[in-house]
Amino acid sequence: MKIRLLSSAASVVALxxxxxSPVAFSAAHGDMIAEGKRIAFDRKLGNCLxxxxxxxxxxxxxxxxxxIAMKARFPDKNVLRSQIxxxxxxxxxxxxxxxxxxNILTEKQIDLVTEYILTL
Numbered sequence: 001m002k003i004r005l006l007s008s009a010a011s012v013v014a015l016x017x018x019x020x021s022p023v024a025f026s027a028a029h030g031d032m033i034a035e036g037k038r039i040a041f042d043r044k045l046g047n048c049l050x051x052x053x054x055x056x057x058x059x060x061x062x063x064x065x066x067x068i069a070m071k072a073r074f075p076d077k078n079v080l081r082s083q084i085x086x087x088x089x090x091x092x093x094x095x096x097x098x099x100x101x102x103n104i105l106t107e108k109q110i111d112l113v114t115e116y117i118l119t120l
Contacts, residue, residue, distance in 0.1 A: 029115070036116025039109050046105065046113055051096065055120060063095060070120045081114045 040046040041057060049057040051064035074080035083090065085100030099105040105113065 032112055032115050033119055034116075036112035036114070039105070040113050040116055045109065046099070048113075067117060067120045070118050074118065077114060077118060080117060081110060084110055084114060084117070 037056075040048040040054070043050075048054060048067070049060045051061040053060040053062065053066035053068075055068070070080065074083070084105075086098035087094045087096040088098055088101075097104055099113075100107070100110055
């Protein structure tokens, strides 16, 4: 029984390695980043440019900090995601809207924006 289970597990791992090649993963990740950027720049969704300077953005605001060196500032992606989800947890007086708590963005949209912001 154990041999059969290991054999089946090995088959699944082998199959997954073929299906999830690095090339396919990097293309999918690139698409996620592009969609995150679209959401972040969209004035009806993330609207990040209202307050933040972001490379490639136009008519950026200066109320929030510029979004640069984000991997250095947020080495833990979950901390950045939490900041986007509800920045009032760390700073109750922040003007940044709690995108998750107020359902401004969906969970998926917050994930996509987080992926994009980490590339800055």
